[in-house]
Amino acid sequence: MTATTPAIYFDNNATTQVAPEVVAAMLPYFSEQFGNPSSLHQFGNRVGQAIQHARTQVQALLGAEHDSEIIFTSCGTESDTTAMLSALKVQPERREIITTAVEHPAVLALCQQLAKEGYTVHYLPVDQRGRLDLATYAQLLSERVAVVSVMWANNETGTLFPVERMAELAKAAGVLFHTDAVQAVGKIPLDLKYSAIDMLSLSGHKLHAPKGIGVLYLRRNTRFRPLLRGGHQERGRRAGTENSAAIVALGTACAMALDALEHEQTAVRALRDRLEQGLLAAVPNCFVTGDPDHRLPNTCNIAFEYIEGEAILLLLNKLGIAASSGSACTSGSLEPSHVMRAMGIPYTAAHGTIRFSLSRYNTAEEVERVIEAVPPIVAQLRRLSPYWGETGPIVDPQQAFAPTYA
Amino acid sequence: MWDYSETVQEHFFSPRNAGAVKDANAVGEVGSLSCGDALRLTLKVDPATDTILAAGFQTFGCGSAIASSSALTEIITGMTLDQALQVSNQDIADYLDGLPPEKMHCSVMGREALQAAVANYRGEVWSDNHEEGALVCKCFAVDEKLIENTIRANNLKTVEEVVNYTKAGGGCSACHEGVEEILSRVLGESGHSFAPSAGTTPLPVKAGRPRLTTVERIRRIETVLDSVRPTLQRDHGDIELVDVEGRQVYVKLRGACVGCQMAAVTLDGIQTQISEALGEFVRVIPAEARARHSASAASESHVACA
Numbered sequence A: 001m002t003a004t005t006p007a008i009y010f011d012n013n014a015t016t017q018v019a020p021e022v023v024a025a026m027l028p029y030f031s032e033q034f035g036n037p038s039s040l041h042q043f044g045n046r047v048g049q050a051i052q053h054a055r056t057q058v059q060a061l062l063g064a065e066h067d068s069e070i071i072f073t074s075c076g077t078e079s080d081t082t083a084m085l086s087a088l089k090v091q092p093e094r095r096e097i098i099t100t101a102v103e104h105p106a107v108l109a110l111c112q113q114l115a116k117e118g119y120t121v122h123y124l125p126v127d128q129r130g131r132l133d134l135a136t137y138a139q140l141l142s143e144r145v146a147v148v149s150v151m152w153a154n155n156e157t158g159t160l161f162p163v164e165r166m167a168e169l170a171k172a173a174g175v176l177f178h179t180d181a182v183q184a185v186g187k188i189p190l191d192l193k194y195s196a197i198d199m200l201s202l203s204g205h206k207l208h209a210p211k212g213i214g215v216l217y218l219r220r221n222t223r224f225r226p227l228l229r230g231g232h233q234e235r236g237r238r239a240g241t242e243n244s245a246a247i248v249a250l251g252t253a254c255a256m257a258l259d260a261l262e263h264e265q266t267a268v269r270a271l272r273d274r275l276e277q278g279l280l281a282a283v284p285n286c287f288v289t290g291d292p293d294h295r296l297p298n299t300c301n302i303a304f305e306y307i308e309g310e311a312i313l314l315l316l317n318k319l320g321i322a323a324s325s326g327s328a329c330t331s332g333s334l335e336p337s338h339v340m341r342a343m344g345i346p347y348t349a350a351h352g353t354i355r356f357s358l359s360r361y362n363t364a365e366e367v368e369r370v371i372e373a374v375p376p377i378v379a380q381l382r383r384l385s386p387y388w389g390e391t392g393p394i395v396d397p398q399q400a401f402a403p404t405y406a
Numbered sequence B: 001m002w003d004y005s006e007t008v009q010e011h012f013f014s015p016r017n018a019g020a021v022k023d024a025n026a027v028g029e030v031g032s033l034s035c036g037d038a039l040r041l042t043l044k045v046d047p048a049t050d051t052i053l054a055a056g057f058q059t060f061g062c063g064s065a066i067a068s069s070s071a072l073t074e075i076i077t078g079m080t081l082d083q084a085l086q087v088s089n090q091d092i093a094d095y096l097d098g099l100p101p102e103k104m105h106c107s108v109m110g111r112e113a114l115q116a117a118v119a120n121y122r123g124e125v126w127s128d129n130h131e132e133g134a135l136v137c138k139c140f141a142v143d144e145k146l147i148e149n150t151i152r153a154n155n156l157k158t159v160e161e162v163v164n165y166t167k168a169g170g171g172c173s174a175c176h177e178g179v180e181e182i183l184s185r186v187l188g189e190s191g192h193s194f195a196p197s198a199g200t201t202p203l204p205v206k207a208g209r210p211r212l213t214t215v216e217r218i219r220r221i222e223t224v225l226d227s228v229r230p231t232l233q234r235d236h237g238d239i240e241l242v243d244v245e246g247r248q249v250y251v252k253l254r255g256a257c258v259g260c261q262m263a264a265v266t267l268d269g270i271q272t273q274i275s276e277a278l279g280e281f282v283r284v285i286p287a288e289a290r291a292r293h294s295a296s297a298a299s300e301s302h303v304a305c306a
Helices: A020-030 A042-062 A076-090 A105-116 A134-140 A163-172 A244-282 A309-318 A338-342 A364-384 B006-013 B063-076 B081-085 B089-095 B101-121 B144-154 B159-166 B176-189 B214-234 B263-278 B288-305
Strands: A070-073 A096-100 A120-124 A145-149 A176-180 A199-203 A214-218 A286-288 A299-304 A353-357 B026-032 B037-046 B051-060 B135-137 B237-245 B248-255 B283-286
Touching: A020 A244, A042 A070, A042 A199, A042 A244, A070 A076, A076 A105, A076 A145, A076 A176, A076 A199, A076 A214, A096 A105, A096 A134, A105 A120, A120 A134, A134 A163, A145 A163, A163 A176, A244 A286, A244 A299, A244 A364, A309 A353, A309 A364, A309 B006, A309 B063, A364 B051, B006 B063, B026 B101, B037 B063, B037 B101, B051 B063, B051 B081, B063 B089, B063 B101, B081 B101, B089 B101, B135 B144, B135 B176, B144 B159, B144 B176, B159 B176, B159 B263, B214 B237, B214 B248, B214 B263, B248 B263, B263 B283
Parallel strands: A096 A120, A096 A145, A145 A176, A176 A199, B248 B283
Antiparallel strands: A070 A214, A199 A214, A286 A299, A299 A353, B026 B037, B037 B051, B237 B248
16 A cells, blocks of 8 residues: 555445534543533533433434433443344243344344343354345243344345334334344434334444444334443433443434435435446456345445455455455454355355455545456465466365365 | 554565465365455465465455465475474564464464465375364453363363463453353353352372472572573563462563563463473562562451451
């Protein structure tokens, strides 16, 4: 990477840059606006008002009916955990949970732990394009189920789940419904007051606010038990002195996201589509994973067959291009991404999946640079691959190269 | 992103001996199903001398898998087959100035490809006998399978015993939850349950072995320290024995070891080795901590009284 070629950030589903306006809005709350919002005096009062304003900004983006339905937390994971554990606590007689095989670890790892503690967890499978079968889901809903937790948009493929429909089915069956919407908020329009969703998680750093701030949306009259007790903050539903600077930042980021929604759906989508078409045209033996027809406008996940994702990322990084991979080797785990496995993507392709996730700060010029950069990298790695011949994949790769596996 | 050494990066960005060797007469194909990596090693061996004239690799894998393959071909070219078989996965990792613990299996794959290729050349059938599980202890790169097998073989019951036998959990201790889960599972197979406060059985002492004299104990401790010294000196550090007091072994770290963030991990590793050499559990304590140790022991009892 040289000074003349600035870095390209196509990893916005991992985290986003904090918008300069957001930084400006939060800075005073580290200095002169240092008061504790709970205090009676003017130092506290001013901060309290700023938090109240931020709450209405979040409310507007979510389309929530009441601003008191917004509970500030420390992150998406805390919101997910609070929602799930609350649902279990208010209905101790219900011992089942429904979720999907492709959830974020924030939900998946919690469910695995709850299974160890005696809960029955139903993991809804997905098809080759990452889609759920609603008939299977409807059959599982019963008075034994405490909560359904289904992500709105998948972080790896961007695939959207029909959570509004699923929430209605849950409501009809008398089951609480939670959605992890950290990838969806700010990218697609939401109007929660017209939905049957009881609880929703969002995370600030996915929409140009800083890390360390999240929200749990809790529909009014939803039975609830806090995760953290110990104070009256957030109406006693999440104790702990407010992270006022980050809350103000999130409010600003939500207001900006609301203004930019149209842009995300049109301009960002056009950049993503150009990137995807450009790469598919320039690189042989690659394909888009997930459901391209129902997808976040910013996300494109491509499997480059017969090569491994970490190797691709390292070479991209050398050119100043940031993306991420579903390969095992990028995570420290031994398995390729559970999302790719759930879709039945073969190992030789799952390990070579690369996620490009854009934001409104990306440009058409950056897209063209990436379209130029990727094909030689893929070709270089395929020259090293035992699955690749002179001009293309070796005939019947699984037969011709059949290593002894440990 | 991984903390890859300069050498790993260099071998990844400019791999040596990539591609299949022409007229190869030895081929080894291995893969790690768990991580999905696979490697084909091709060798051209001089039948008269059994010397490896050329080596080439084709790898489906991550940066360190490619770098390990490249390093392997560099190391073994020019060796006889018997010499090459002496190359360990640690040699490959050392050649690359180290690999992250999660990536040590990449060097194992390199060594196995070599064994498979030599077997192929000699007309033998090679089968892989090592199992690999999910990494549990990141400080000492110990995987689940090794821990499970060690628990079964030695009838271990506590986390402390697992630390003593496998080193797993002997560093930062963050994996103790995972170790407890493995213990619960393995003990459950034989109808037992894991009890966190179960008594620790001492390390096995060879039957009939006489109790060591003080001089003998110190000699053995010095032998262990001498064996780790070259590693420390390579990082511009050193260690010396200060005193032995019952089960406390006081040492002084020198040079770059002083203030090194890995010092605690290093001492834990040395403690395990000394414990093994003596056949009893000992604690290795920095000499500077000696005064502090006795002082804090005093203040703890004070608190307990309050």
